[in-house]
Amino acid sequence: MRFLVISDIHGNWDALDTVLAAAATEAVDHVVVLGDLVGYGASPNEVVSTVADLAPRRHMIRGNHDKVVAGIDDGEGFNSVALEAAQWTVERLTEDHLEYVRRLAQGPTEIAPGFVICHGSPFDEDQYVLALDEAEEIFRFHTAQMTFFGHTHVPMLFAADSERVSGTALEGDALMIEVDPDKQYLINPGSVGQPRDRDPRAAYLIYDTEDGRIIWRRQEYPVERAQRRILDAGLPEVLAYRLAAGL
Numbered sequence: 001m002r003f004l005v006i007s008d009i010h011g012n013w014d015a016l017d018t019v020l021a022a023a024a025t026e027a028v029d030h031v032v033v034l035g036d037l038v039g040y041g042a043s044p045n046e047v048v049s050t051v052a053d054l055a056p057r058r059h060m061i062r063g064n065h066d067k068v069v070a071g072i073d074d075g076e077g078f079n080s081v082a083l084e085a086a087q088w089t090v091e092r093l094t095e096d097h098l099e100y101v102r103r104l105a106q107g108p109t110e111i112a113p114g115f116v117i118c119h120g121s122p123f124d125e126d127q128y129v130l131a132l133d134e135a136e137e138i139f140r141f142h143t144a145q146m147t148f149f150g151h152t153h154v155p156m157l158f159a160a161d162s163e164r165v166s167g168t169a170l171e172g173d174a175l176m177i178e179v180d181p182d183k184q185y186l187i188n189p190g191s192v193g194q195p196r197d198r199d200p201r202a203a204y205l206i207y208d209t210e211d212g213r214i215i216w217r218r219q220e221y222p223v224e225r226a227q228r229r230i231l232d233a234g235l236p237e238v239l240a241y242r243l244a245a246g247l
């Protein structure tokens with residue numbers, strides 16, 4: 001079985017469309033979306049309808065921005081730019097799409113035995129997992145072999161065996177690991193719509209459960225088009241500029 005794993009689309013339809021077109025050549029059986037469909041970008045309706053139509057099989061959970069747009073969270077922890085973008089998104093989403101966002105499931109979700117998806121961490125959908133000690137803490141209590149998470153917008157790999165936990169941020173395209181059945185993994189595909197690792201290319205990964213391989217990929221997309229939409233929409237300008245910088 002081949003899984004396309006994507007996260008943090010953030011209303012960036014230009015990036016999502018490019019990633020889905022690139023992944024179409026990869027014979028994917030399932031699409032996994034780790035949350036934050038909306039917020040920041042200027043195409044929330046296009047993103048929601050594209051995700052809702054994803055074929056063939058789809059597994060999805062909500063992110064913290066989805067939660068604020070849905071009115072489930074008041075966005076108290078958001079900075080003013082994130083809050084303004086969330087409010088803009090609420091006002092632009094069609095009623096059907098708003099309802100779709102409201103109904104997104106809260107993670108974590110086990111989509112196959114030992115195969116878990118979450119937005120932040122398996123214990124807190126709002127937690128940013130970037131440091132080794134944070135991963136160590138999760139591995140201490142979390143037993144799934146394979147867990148995919150998003151939220152930080154940085155492609156990452158944490159692995160644990162009986163002796164130690166290792167972790168690293170991943171740079172570049174086509175990085176591959178062979179899954180060791182004796183290890184536990186916490187894996188972040190990076191962000192489709194707002195990468196924050198100084199690489200503006202959209203990030204995603206392919207997990208092949210048959211050959212036991214995970215490949216992280218980066219894909220160029222028309223950043224200027226996404227930026228233009230943000231500026232034309234009257235969203236905060238910083239949301240356009242950061243896309244070109246990968247910040």
Ligand SMILES: [Fe+2]
Pocket residue numbers: 008010036063065151152153
């Ligand atoms: Fe996000």
